Amino acid sequence: MTRVVVLGAGVSGHTAALYLKKKLGRAHEVVVVSPNSKWNWIPSNIWVGVGRMSATKVVFPLAPIYRRTGIDFRQAKAVGILPEGDADDPRGAVDVVSTAPGTVGRTERIRYDYLINATGPKLNFAATPGLGPDGGFTASVCTPGHAVDAAGRLAATIEKLKAGIRQTLVIGVGHGSCTCEGAAFEYAFNVEHELRAAGVRDRADVLYLSNEHELGDFGVGGMTFSTRDGQVTSEKWMASLFRERGIRAIVQAAPTEIDADTITYRQIDGSTSTQHYDFAMLLPPFGGVGLTATDRAGVDITSKIFAPSGFMRVDADYRPRPFEEWTAADWPRTYQNPEYGNIFGVGIAFAPPHQISRPYATPDGLAIAAAPPRTGMPSGAMGKVVALTIADMILTGATVPTRSASMSEMAAACIASTGTGLFRGTAAAMAMSPIVPDYSKFPSTGRNAKETTGDIGLAAHWVKRMLHTAFIYKAKALPFWWLIPE
Numbered sequence: 244m245t246r247v248v249v250l251g252a253g254v255s256g257h258t259a260a261l262y263l264k265k266k267l268g269r270a271h272e273v274v275v276v277s278p279n280s281k282w283n284w285i286p287s288n289i290w291v292g293v294g295r296m297s298a299t300k301v302v303f304p305l306a307p308i309y310r311r312t313g314i315d316f317r318q319a320k321a322v323g324i325l326p327e328g329d330a331d332d333p334r335g336a337v338d339v340v341s342t343a344p345g346t347v348g349r350t351e352r353i354r355y356d357y358l359i360n361a362t363g364p365k366l367n368f369a370a371t372p373g374l375g376p377d378g379g380f381t382a383s384v385c386t387p388g389h390a391v392d393a394a395g396r397l398a399a400t401i402e403k404l405k406a407g408i409r410q411t412l413v414i415g416v417g418h419g420s421c422t423c424e425g426a427a428f429e430y431a432f433n434v435e436h437e438l439r440a441a442g443v444r445d446r447a448d449v450l451y452l453s454n455e456h457e458l459g460d461f462g463v464g465g466m467t468f469s470t471r472d473g474q475v476t477s478e479k480w481m482a483s484l485f486r487e488r489g490i491r492a493i494v495q496a497a498p499t500e501i502d503a504d505t506i507t508y509r510q511i512d513g514s515t516s517t518q519h520y521d522f523a524m525l526l527p528p529f530g531g532v533g534l535t536a537t538d539r540a541g542v543d544i545t546s547k548i549f550a551p552s553g554f555m556r557v558d559a560d561y562r563p564r565p566f567e568e569w570t571a572a573d574w575p576r577t578y579q580n581p582e583y584g585n586i587f588g589v590g591i592a593f594a595p596p597h598q599i600s601r602p603y604a605t606p607d608g609l610a611i612a613a614a615p616p617r618t619g620m621p622s623g624a625m626g627k628v629v630a631l632t633i634a635d636m637i638l639t640g641a642t643v644p645t646r647s648a649s650m651s652e653m654a655a656a657c658i659a660s661t662g663t664g665l666f667r668g669t670a671a672a673m674a675m676s677p678i679v680p681d682y683s684k685f686p687s688t689g690r691n692a693k694e695t696t697g698d699i700g701l702a703a704h705w706v707k708r709m710l711h712t713a714f715i716y717k718a719k720a721l722p723f724w725w726l727i728p729e
Contacts, residue, residue, distance in 0.1 A: 244270065244271055244272060245267075245271045245272070245356045245357070245637045246271070246272040246273075246274060246354065246355050246356050246357075247263055247267075247271070247272065247273050247274070247355065247356065247357045247358075247359065247633055247637075248274045248275075248276060248337055248353055248355035248357070248358050248359070249263070249273065249274065249275045249276070249358075249359045249361060250276050250277075250321045250337065250358070250359065250360050250361060250362050250534075250592075251276075251277055251360070251361035251362040251363050251590070251592065252275050252277035252279065252282060252305055252361075253282075253283075253285075253361060253363045253590060253591075253622070254285075254590065254618070254619065254622045254623050254626070255361040255363075255589045255590030255591075255592070255622040255623065255625055255626035256275065256277070256359065256361030256362075256363075256589070256590065256626060257275075257282060257305075257626070257718060258622075258623045258626035258627055258630070258729065259359050259361060259589065259626035259627070259629055259630040260273055260275045260309075260314055260630075261312065261314075261630075261720055261724070261725075262626070262627050262630035262631060262634075262725070263630045263633065263634060264312050264313055264314050265725060266630070266631065266634035266638070267634055267637060267638070269313060271637060272315060273313075273314045273315065274314070274315040274316075274317065274353060274355075275305075275309060275314055275315070275316050275317070276317045276319050276320075276321050276337065276339055276353065277305065277316075277317075277318065277319075278318065278319065278320040278342040279305075279318075279342075280304060280305060280306065280318050280343070281302040281303060281304055281305060282302060282303055282304075282305050282308075282718055283301055283302050283386070283387055284301045284302075284711065284714055284715055284718065285301075285385075285618070286426075286619065286711070287300070287301045287711050288301060288384045288385070288386070288387060288389075288390040289384060289390075289426065289429045289430050289433055289660055290433070290660070290663050291384070291387060291390035291391060291394060292382075292384040292389075292390040292391075292393040292394055292397070292430060292433075292524070293393075293394060293397060293430075293433045293434060293436075293437050293663070294394040294397065294398060294437075295433075295437075295663045296663075298387040298388070298390065298391050301387055301390075302387055303715070303718075303719060306318075308718075308719055308720055311720070312720050317339065317341075317351070317353070318341065318342055318343035319339035319340055319341045319342055319343070319351065320339060320340050320342055321337050321338070321339050321362065321532075321534060322338050322339065322340055322533075322534065322535070323337070323338040323534060323535045323536065323537065324336075324337055324338075324358070324360075324534055324535070324536045324537075324548065324586075325337070325338070325352075325536070325537055325538075325539070326358075326536060326538070326544075326548070326582070326583045326585075326586060327538050327539040328354070328539060329539060330539070332354055333539075334354045334355065334356060335354070335355045335356070335358055335583070335585065335586070336352050336353060336354050336355065337352070337353045337355060337358065338350065338351075338352050339351050339352075339353060355585075356585060356637075357585045357586075357587075357633045357636070357637075358585065358586045358587070359586075359587050359588075359589060359626075359629055359630075359633070360534070360555045360586065360587065360588040360589070360592045360593075361588075361589050361590050361592050361626060362531075362532045362534065362592045363532070363590060363591045363592060364529030364530060364531070364532070364591045364592075365529065365530045365531060365532045365533065365553070366383075366385050366386075366527045366529070367418075367527050367528045367529065367530045368383075368417070368527045370417075370418045370420075370527065370528050371417050371418050371498050371499065371500065371501060371527075372499075372500050372501065373500060373501030373502055374417040374418070374498070374501055374525060374527060375417075375527060376389055376392050376393075379501065380501055380502060380503050380504075380523070381417065381501060381523040381524060381525045382396050382397075382522070382523065382524040382525075383524065383525075383526065383527070384426065384430055384524060384526075385526065385527070393524055396522055397434060397437065397522060400412065400521060400522040401437070401438070401441050401443060403521070404438070404441070404443035404446045404447055405441065405442075405443055407446070408446075409446050409447070409448075410446065410447050410448070410521040410522060411447075411448045411450065411518075411519055411520050411521050411522075412434060412438075412447060412448065412449050412450070412520065412521065412522045412523070413450045413452055413506060413518060413520040413522070413523040413524075413525070414427055414430050414431040414434060414449070414450070414451055414452070414523070414524045414525070415427045415431070415450075415451050415452030415453045415493075415496075415524075415525055415526070416452065416453055416454050416498070416525060416526050416528075417498050417501070417525035417526060417527055417528075418454070418497060418498060418527065418528040419454050419496075419497025419498075419509075419609060419610050419611040419612065420454070420497075420528045420610055420612065420614055421454055421526055421527070421528045421529075421613070421614065422462050422528070422529055422613065422614035422615065422616050422617075423462075423526055423529075423616060423618065424453055424454070424455055424460070424461050424462060424613055425461050425616065425657060425659055426526060427451070427453065427524075427525075427526050428451070428461075428481075428659060429659045429660050429661070430524055431449065431451045431490060432484075432488060432490070432659075432660070432661035432662060433660055433661070433662055433663065434449065434524075435449050435488050435489075435490055435662070436661065436662025436663070436664075436667075436668075436669075437662075440664075440667075444489075448491070449488075449489070449490045449491070450490070450491050450492070450493060450518065450520075451485070451490055451491070451492045451493070452493050452496055452498070452506070452508065452518070452525070453492065453493070453494050453496065453613075454494075454495070454496060454497055454611050454612065454613055455494050455495075455600075455613050456494065456495055456511075456600065456601065456603055456612075456613075457478045457494055458477075458478050458481040458482050458485065458492055458494060459476065459477030459478045459479075459480060459481035459482075460477070460478075460600050460613055461477070461613070461616065462598070462599060462600055462613035462614055462615050462616050463599050463600065463615070463616065463675065463678060463679075463680075464599050464600045464601065464680055464689070465477045465478055465600075466673070466675050466688075466690065466695055466697070467687075467688040467690070467692065467695060468480055468673070468695060468696055468697035469692055469693060469695060469696050470696065470697055470698065471698075474692065475697075477673075477697065480697055484661070484671070484699065488661075493508075493518070495510050495511040495512075495603070495611055496508045496509070496510050496611065497509050497510075497605075497609060497610075497611045498525065499515075499609075501523075501525075504519055504520060504521070505517050505518065505519055505520070506518045506520060506523065506525075509605055509609055509611075510605075510611070511603050511604070511605060511611050512605075512606075513605045513606045513607065528614070529591060529614070530552055530553050530554075531549060531550075531552055531553015531554045531555075531592070532553065532592075533553060534549065534553070536548040536549065544582075547582050548580060548582060548583075548586075549594070550594035552594060554588070554591075554592060554593060554594035554595075555580060555586075555588030555592055555593055555594055556580060556581060556582075556588070556594050557575040557577075557578045557579060557580060557581070557587070557588045557593045557594065558575045558576060558577050558578065558579050558581060559573060559574060559575040559593075559594070559595070559596040560572070560573040560596050561594070561596050564597075566601050566602065569596075569597055570681075570682075570683070571649075571651030571652075571677070571679050571680065571681035571682075571683065571684075572651065573596040573597065573651075574595070574596060574649050574650050574651045574679050575593065575596075575649065575650075576644075576647040576648070576649040577628075577629075577632065577644035577646070577647055578593055578625055578628075578629050578648075579632075579644050584643075587629045587632075587633070589622065589625040589626050589629050590617060590618070590622035590625060590626065591617050591618060591622070593617070593625075595614075595615045595617070598612055598613070598614060598615055599615045599678075599679055599680070600612060600613045600615075615679075617650075619655075619657070620655045620656060620657075620729060621648075621650055621653060621655055621678060623729030624648045624653060624729045625648050626729075627648075627729055628646040628647065628648040629646075631645070631646045632644045632645050632646045649677075649679075650677065650678040650679045651677050651678070651679040651681055652677050652681075653676075653677055653678055654674065654675065654676035654677060654678070654694060655674070655675055655676075655678050656672070656673070656674045657672075657673045657674075658670050658671070658672050658673075658703055658706055658707040658710065659671045659673065660704065660707055661699065661704075662704075663704065663708075664704070666701070667701075668701060668704035668705075668708075669699060669700055669701055669703065669704050670699065670700075670703035670704040670706070670707045671697065671698075671699045671703065672696075672697070672698050672699070672703040672706065673696070673697045674694060674695060674696050674697075675690055675694070675695045676690055676691045676694035676695055677690060677691075713727050714727070
């Protein structure tokens with residue numbers, strides 16, 4: 244009996260586990276290790292964060308799903324990998340620390356034949372002094388609990404506005420190396436929508452603070468959309484939307500310190516500025532979760548398995564080169580670790596070879612550059628592909644990966660909410676192909692013009708709401724779940 248261990252139960256890890264069990268059946272073991280007892284559909288945290296959806300609608304317990312599907316679930320945090328095993332057993336192993344009630348802190352060594360690292364990110368609020376809801380001054384929507392807290396802070400702000408007290412709301416990123424600008428964009432527009440619905444928009448100043456070089460970059464180098472009115476850059480498309488909603492944008496910015504009512508930030512030209520706020524939701528930068536690796540002799544080999552960021556090295560080209568020499572071929576296809584062929588890294592857990600957007604920095608070297616996004620649709624696709632690869636290795640004896648899902652070939656669709664409501668909601672529907680520009684195939688913009696599109700309206704909001712229902716259904720492994728695409 245072969246054992247596959249999956250670290251993490253987010254979009255990528257959970258998807259991988261479900262496909263593995265579907266393919267392998269009872270003849271082989273699938274073990275999921277996650278410190279969280281619940282699955283969270285993170286994109287809908289935005290709606291929780293403005294009070295339009297309860298946290299119970301975006302989470303569900305994992306244990307019943309895994310029990311029903313025959314997956315062994317361990318509520319624990321992985322802390323170390325032994326890819327060569329130890330003196331007692333040559334199989335690979337993972338050291339974990341229990342987070343389950345009644346057994347918190349208990350350690351265990353879990354053996355594996357194949358390992359998928361889908362641990363996701365560490366939310367590095369400590370990167371900027373004063374950032375975050377726990378020990379800092381700003382709100383977050385990264386977790387259901389954070390989103391509930393953000394909704395409460397927003398409600399209090401709206402009450403002050405109703406009392407005639409002018410308020411400044413700042414929404415964006417809390418560090419120069421952040422990713423997930425799309426989530427900040429969504430939250431900014433949902434907040435603005437709620438202010439209008441409450442009748443207090445005229446008393447509120449709404450600002451969007453971003454490390455993007457220009458609006459619409461989103462960490463993917465921007466896009467050129469094919470629209471009903473012809474081709475338009477994502478920068479112009481977004482700028483028009485920001486003007487329409489009266490949201491002021493500050494881009495090319497890296498917050499460096501935050502106190503109870505002021506954000507200090509630097510910009511690419513080296514200048515330092517401050518911005519007063521009454522309410523702020525700023526997303527943190529991501530890092531690896533801090534896994535270590537040791538060989539059979541007990542020698543630390545963490546740097547062989549993981550990049551300095553803490554994310555896992557895979558089949559990417561990590562040679563340091565200037566931006567002008569980056570190519571689509573640098574990006575991984577199989578997500579297999581080059582040192583150990585039975586280890587894979589997927590979703591946010593894999594180390595990108597470099598950014599997608601051109602990197603920028605202040606004259607004295609402070610990086611202000613959007614990190615590449617690896618969430619949602621791409622994460623699900625990676626999880627599925629790696630699961631099918633491992634299933635082929637186990638069932639057919641394949642010695643090399645059989646499936647691929649490169650972000651330089653993969654298309655992605657994003658529906659960004661700009662305000663919820665059955666009849667007044669809107670969303671920006673964006674598609675790009677491929678995610679990582681390939682200028683050898685598409686010399687003009689790096690992407691297929693026919694498949695890179697943008698539109699906004701009520702219909703897109705309905706689609707986003709339907710996707711919420713569909714992906715919750717899929718994640719619960721309900722009948723024919725596999726028919727719903729990633």
